[in-house]
Amino acid sequence: MKSLKKTRRIQIIAVAAVALALSTALIGYAMRDGINFFRSPSQVVETPPEPTEVFRIGGLVEPGSIVRGQSDTVIFRVTDGPASVEVHFRGILPDLFSENEGMVGTGRLVDGVFVASEILAKHDETYMPREVMEALKEQGEWRGPDPQAEPQT
Structure with missing residues (x-):
C-alpha cells in the first residue's frame, strides 16, 4: 500500500511540473509581441x-x-x-x-x-x-x- 501512495505522489508531482512548464511556455508565447x-x-x-x-x-x-x-x-x-x-x-x-x-x-x-x-x-x-x-x-x-x-x- 505504501508503494502505491509513493507512486501516486510522484505521478502528481510530475504532472504538476509538466503543467507548470507548459503554462510558462504559453504565457511567454502570448507575450512575445507585447514586450517592448x-x-x-x-x-x-x-x-x-x-x-x-x-x-x-x-x-x-x-x-x-x-x-x-x-x-x-x-x-x-x-x-x-x-x-x-x-x-x-x-x-x-x-x-x-x-x-x-x-x-x-x-x-x-x-x-x-x-x-x-x-x-x-x-x-x-x-x-x-x-x-x-x-x-x-x-x-x-x-x-x-x-x-x-x-x-x-
Whole structure:
C-alpha cells in the first residue's frame, strides 16, 4: 500500500511540473509581441534594431527640430546628448509635448528613421520616465533633481 501512495505522489508531482512548464511556455508565447525594449538614441545609433522589431525610444526633444506638416504628421529629433534620432509620428501629440522636454515613443526603426505609433510626454514639471532619466544620466545630460535624494524642506 505504501508503494502505491509513493507512486501516486510522484505521478502528481510530475504532472504538476509538466503543467507548470507548459503554462510558462504559453504565457511567454502570448507575450512575445507585447514586450517592448527601451533604447536611448545612442543605443539605436550604435546598434540599430531590425526593421520588424518594435521598441521604445526615449530622450529629450531636440530644440528647433519639430516640423509640423500639412497633415497630422510631425517630424522631430529625440536626443540623449551625444546622439539623436529622427522621429516621424502621425497622430495627435500629447498636450505637454514640447522642445527640450522628455518623451518616450513606441515604434520601429525604418531606414534610420524611428516611425512612432505612440508618443508619451511627461505629465508634470518634475516627472521624467525612469528609463529616459537613466539614459540621460549615463550620457551626462541629466539636468533634473536626483530622485533618490532626500526632499528638502
